[in-house]
Amino acid sequence: MRRFDAIVVGLGGIGSAAAFHLAARGCRVLGLDRFPIAHDRGSSHGQTRLIRLAYFEHPDYVPLLRRGYELWRDLEARTGRRLLVESGLMMAGPSESDVIRGAIASAETHGLALARLSAAEACRRWPQFVIPAPWTVLHEEQAGYLFVEECVAAHAAAAAAAGATLETDVRVGGWRTERGGVVVTTEHGDITADRLVLAPGPWADSLLHLPAACLTVLRKSLFWYRPPASHAHAFAAGALPCFAFAAPHGFFYGFPTLDARGVKIAEHSGGRVVADPLHVDRAVDMHEQRRIDEVIAAHLPTLGTTVADHVACLYTMSPDHHFLVGLHPDHDRVAIAAGFSGHGFKFASVMGEAIADLALSGTTPLPLGFLSPSRFC
Secondary structure (H helix, E strand, C coil): CEEEEEEEECCCHHHHHHHHHHHHCCCCEEEECCCCCCCCCCCCCCCEEEECCCCCCCHHHHHHHHHHHHHHHHHHHHHCCCCEECCCEEEEECCCCHHHHHHHHHHHHHCCCCEEEEHHHHHHHCCCCCCCCCCEEEEECCCEEEEHHHHHHHHHHHHHHCCCEEECCCCEEEEEEECCEEEEEECCEEEEEEEEEECCHHHHHHHCCCHHHCCEEEEEEEEEECCCHHHHHHHEECCECEEEEEECCEEEEEECECCCCCEEEEECCCCEECCCCCCCCCCCCHHHHHHHHHHHHHHCHHHCCCEEEEEEEEEEECCCCCCEEEEECCEEEEEEEECCCCCCHHHHHHHHHHHHHHHHHCCCCCCCHHHCHHHHC
16 A cells, blocks of 8 residues: 555645645655646636735735745746736725725735725726726735636646655545544555645535535636727736726626636626536526626726636635635544635645645644634534
8 A cells, every 4th residue: 555644635726735835845745636737627727816915805814815925926936937917906896895895904904005096096097997986996006816727737846846746537535544644545546644635626525524614616607708909908918907896796806818818707706506516517607697798888898798718617615705724623634725715726825835834743833723624613
């Protein structure tokens, strides 16, 4: 039976980062995934992900994000890949919305640079947008986007360069603790390790052995809209920042044109429940597309509604929409990274570091207490 210091189950955004940080510390690491590196079956695909510091979800995320920025830049230097672009982020919505109030609270708590603009000021600066006069507009210069598949590939390459063994097309059936170690069951036989990291994305619910967490998987759609040639320059990277609209009927976000497909737009709110992550309807949902069309008509009218591409991805939602990161409540040799609820990818770099800490020593200096899986026990 093969034995390693640590096994990482799942090599998506978080698992690939954990494999790298463990291997960089000299561990004999085995990373397992049933799909190829940077695949499109889970949650870590679709060209880009937002990254921002003024975190409306909770101020406690900000210290993690600060460290995350440092680690993304370190990974860029290590691999020679372009991963993070600080294009700026414009967020607009009613002043009483959770998004606007939460972002301001995080900025004030942590002394972050966050500009407040009136709707008229924002539309003068970015005439591509139409924003209702009563709304508040926030602009964060340090925000931007990550190239999601490139980030996963970079962490995997760095892990392999540090000595990790990464194996794909491997189906993990389960795990158990046994005689001072952990045994992982796969279709190719059992493998043992001193420590186990579980980062299985949408497959978490069946692997965590943590029924109280009650994770739900949602199908989400990403759309690309090709602007008319006469307005293409206005939506290009450099001219258009990343953007988000905290509208009363939903939260929508998007990115400037980065390739021939045009502007990427998606809805963060909503989503359809997925019973089996292996069997997901990946066709265009016309109701979802109409909701994006309505947002474009209201806030980006010169973009038009020519759909150039569409993909589906998966959110793994925790009951409170915050992450599950920490040691397993019942097994101190098992570290969990799950339930990232559609806003976790930007944290992948720092979560990899934190999970390596927890797997090797049981503790981490990073402020993760509010994300402990034990809160559901």
